Amino acid sequence: MAVLIYIEQEAGGIKKSSLEAVSYGRTLADSLGTSALAVGLGPISTEEWTKVGKAGAVKGIHVADERLSAGIIQAHASAIADVFSYVDADILVLAKSSLGDAVAARLSVKLQAGLVSNVAALPDLSEGFTVKRSIFTGKAFAFTAIKTVKKILAIKKNILDIREEDHDLVVEVRQSSLGEEVFSAKITGMQKAEGQVSLPEADIVVSGGRGLKGPENWNLIEDLARELGAATGCSKPVSDLNWRPHHEHVGQTGIKVSPTLYVAVGISGAIQHLAGVNSSKKILVINKDPEAPFFKAADYGIVGDAFEVLPKLTDAVKAIK
Amino acid sequence: MKILVCITHVPDTTSRIQFTDNNTTFDQTGVQYVIGPYDDYALARAVELRDQTSGKLTVLNVGDAASDPTLRKALAIGADEAVRIDTVPKDSFYVARQIAHFVEENDFDLILMGRESSDFNGGMVHGMVGELLGLPSISPVMKLEIDGKTAKLSREIEGGKEELEAPLPLIVGCQEPIAEWKIPNMRGIMSARTKPLLVKEPLSEQSHAEVVSYELPPAKGAVRLFTTDQVDDLVKLLKNEANVL
Numbered sequence: 107m108a109v110l111i112y113i114e115q116e117a118g119g120i121k122k123s124s125l126e127a128v129s130y131g132r133t134l135a136d137s138l139g140t141s142a143l144a145v146g147l148g149p150i151s152t153e154e155w156t157k158v159g160k161a162g163a164v165k166g167i168h169v170a171d172e173r174l175s176a177g178i179i180q181a182h183a184s185a186i187a188d189v190f191s192y193v194d195a196d197i198l199v200l201a202k203s204s205l206g207d208a209v210a211a212r213l214s215v216k217l218q219a220g221l222v223s224n225v226a227a228l229p230d231l232s233e234g235f236t237v238k239r240s241i242f243t244g245k246a247f248a249f250t251a252i253k254t255v256k257k258i259l260a261i262k263k264n265i266l267d268i269r270e271e272d273h274d275l276v277v278e279v280r281q282s283s284l285g286e287e288v289f290s291a292k293i294t295g296m297q298k299a300e301g302q303v304s305l306p307e308a309d310i311v312v313s314g315g316r317g318l319k320g321p322e323n324w325n326l327i328e329d330l331a332r333e334l335g336a337a338t339g340c341s342k343p344v345s346d347l348n349w350r351p352h353h354e355h356v357g358q359t360g361i362k363v364s365p366t367l368y369v370a371v372g373i374s375g376a377i378q379h380l381a382g383v384n385s386s387k388k389i390l391v392i393n394k395d396p397e398a399p400f401f402k403a404a405d406y407g408i409v410g411d412a413f414e415v416l417p418k419l420t421d422a423v424k425a426i427k
Numbered sequence: 428m429k430i431l432v433c434i435t436h437v438p439d440t441t442s443r444i445q446f447t448d449n450n451t452t453f454d455q456t457g458v459q460y461v462i463g464p465y466d467d468y469a470l471a472r473a474v475e476l477r478d479q480t481s482g483k484l485t486v487l488n489v490g491d492a493a494s495d496p497t498l499r500k501a502l503a504i505g506a507d508e509a510v511r512i513d514t515v516p517k518d519s520f521y522v523a524r525q526i527a528h529f530v531e532e533n534d535f536d537l538i539l540m541g542r543e544s545s546d547f548n549g550g551m552v553h554g555m556v557g558e559l560l561g562l563p564s565i566s567p568v569m570k571l572e573i574d575g576k577t578a579k580l581s582r583e584i585e586g587g588k589e590e591l592e593a594p595l596p597l598i599v600g601c602q603e604p605i606a607e608w609k610i611p612n613m614r615g616i617m618s619a620r621t622k623p624l625l626v627k628e629p630l631s632e633q634s635h636a637e638v639v640s641y642e643l644p645p646a647k648g649a650v651r652l653f654t655t656d657q658v659d660d661l662v663k664l665l666k667n668e669a670n671v672l
């Protein structure tokens with residue numbers, strides 16, 4: 107009745123959110139008196155597997171099939187289902203992501219497993235199996251009892267620290283037996299920003315709004331982001347106006363982030379924007395209007411002109427490092 | 428082409444979220460209900476595709492009679508018929524089973540949903556329906572073109588996008604900018620009154636999970652304000668006190 111963790115890669119490395127999922131799975135396995143195993147699809151290097159071991163997995167199952175390096179949803183779901191029954195798992199843990207969500211949904215049907223997404227804490231095992239998940243785009247939580255024997259938990263980012271175990275994990279290679287039918291959707295092209303921290307994965311996010319006046323001023327946002335090791339985001343009008351690409355737009359209709367620090371510059375703080383950021387640990391708002399609604403949702407605020415504040419802030423961060 | 432759009436009936440984002448009965452029931456007082464924002468994108472694209480192919484567009488909701496005004500709005504926006512499966516949605520799996528059963532009985536070429544519902548934010552129902560029907564499901568999709576029996580799509584991935592091709596029938600979870608939201612015009616509103624809204628009995632099916640209780644996040648403390656000249660102090664605080672740098 108093992109706990110299996112589905113790990114995802116980004117730019118050749120295991121995602122940080124997947125390592126969080128491994129640690130979540132390990133802590134859960136410990137409290138259930140069972141073991142935590144990780145499954146990885148497509149090519150994964152030995153160094154990356156080592157990280158998975160440190161994060162808490164005692165064993166890795168590697169389905170190295172090259173065809174799985176692309177995120178074809180049906181193929182990933184079939185490969186995980188095979189490993190899930192092979193290791194006789196009862197619980198699957200994964201990090202919430204655009205691929206992970208889609209794969210988890212299909213698996214829930216394949217495995218007859220109750221699925222809870224947006225999981226915000228370890229489950230309460232005192233009476234059955236009750237999971238805290240965030241709902242209404244972060245405005246509330248629901249405690250949800252899973253009634254099925256098999257369970258799938260898609261966890262939110264940043265809900266626990268990554269463990270640092272001192273052991274080497276064993277990696278077992280499992281042959282894939284996937285037929286062509288699960289590859290009926292074909293990926294024909296990809297555009298991806300290279301060498302940047304991706305928005306949902308980032309620990310710090312610096313976002314700009316219409317207060318930045320135009321795309322030509324984004325170097326101010328990017329400079330601060332670089333010093334902070336942060337990803338850059340924006341408000342919806344900014345991506346609607348094509349100042350920034352759509353995948354940077356944060357909010358109810360865009361990306362939902364839960365970083366350690368969210369910095370909002372020249373964003374008014376409309377409720378639809380807040381819906382995407384309200385699970386951030388800390389929020390810093392920079393706005394020249396002291397009445398901007400965002401200050402009500404903020405932990406720290408600077409009332410001032412972004413064009414003056416940003417260079418100063420970037421310098422101050424540089425100085426402290 | 429026969430198109431199905433699955434829509435949710437959800438509180439408007441600006442709604443104040445509260446619970447009653449010792450935190451076991453969502454408090455509907457003063458809550459304004461709307462078509463789920465992502466479902467609205469799905470519907471808008473479906474209307475365009477229906478117009479291009481002179482097909483038929485059905486909207487479906489799994490819900491009780493409270494959803495009817497939302498379904499009427501979808502008819503006003505341009506759907507040809509509305510269907511409501513008359514039951515209270517228990518969990519994503521339960522809803523997916525109802526939708527899959529309806530699709531089995533009615534054969535659609537294209538099934539559009541929202542990327543996620545804005546109440547429970549699962550982003551799960553499309554994948555479940557896909558698996559139940561043995562069809563591909565692709566989400567979150569920002570562009571969708573139909574070329575004969577093939578769909579060409581662009582899907583958002585972390586930090587970028589991916590172009591895909593998939594055979595019909597197909598299930599798609601939609602998000603912007605797949606199409607511009609459509610606002611019903613007077614003619615749409617008038618004709619919606621006479622378009623069919625069918626009510627169907629649900630399948631009896633178990634749910635996998637149930638909500639035991641709700642909780643609101645702890646209230647936020649007051650913001651600590653700084654002036655432009657105090658930026659250094661703020662950064663020190665972020666590093667030493669908040670531990671976020």
Ligand SMILES: Cc1cc2nc3c(=O)[nH]c(=O)nc-3n(C[C@H](O)[C@H](O)[C@H](O)COP(=O)(O)OP(=O)(O)OC[C@H]3O[C@@H](n4cnc5c(N)ncnc54)[C@H](O)[C@@H]3O)c2cc1C
Nearest residue numbers: 315316317341342357358359372373374376378379394412
């Ligand atoms: C259904 C729906 C869904 C939506 N989804 C989203 C979403 O997902 N994400 C999203 O962001 N929005 C969304 N919106 C839009 C949202 O309601 C707001 O319109 C939007 O967030 C405003 O963007 P903004 O704050 O950048 O611009 P504005 O509201 O124009 O605010 C600009 C801010 O910059 C400040 N400012 C101006 N100049 C300066 C300066 N020199 N220095 C410092 N501050 C300055 C101003 O005081 C102001 O507060 C949605 C709307 C609807 C109806």
Ligand SMILES: Nc1ncnc2c1ncn2[C@@H]1O[C@H](COP(=O)(O)O)[C@@H](O)[C@H]1O
Nearest residue numbers: 433488489540541543544549550551552
């Ligand atoms: N009760 C429902 N009735 C009709 N469609 C639904 C229902 N619940 C979810 N859906 C569809 O499934 C999508 C994803 O929902 P969810 O998995 O709940 O986030 C929604 O955007 C809708 O298109």
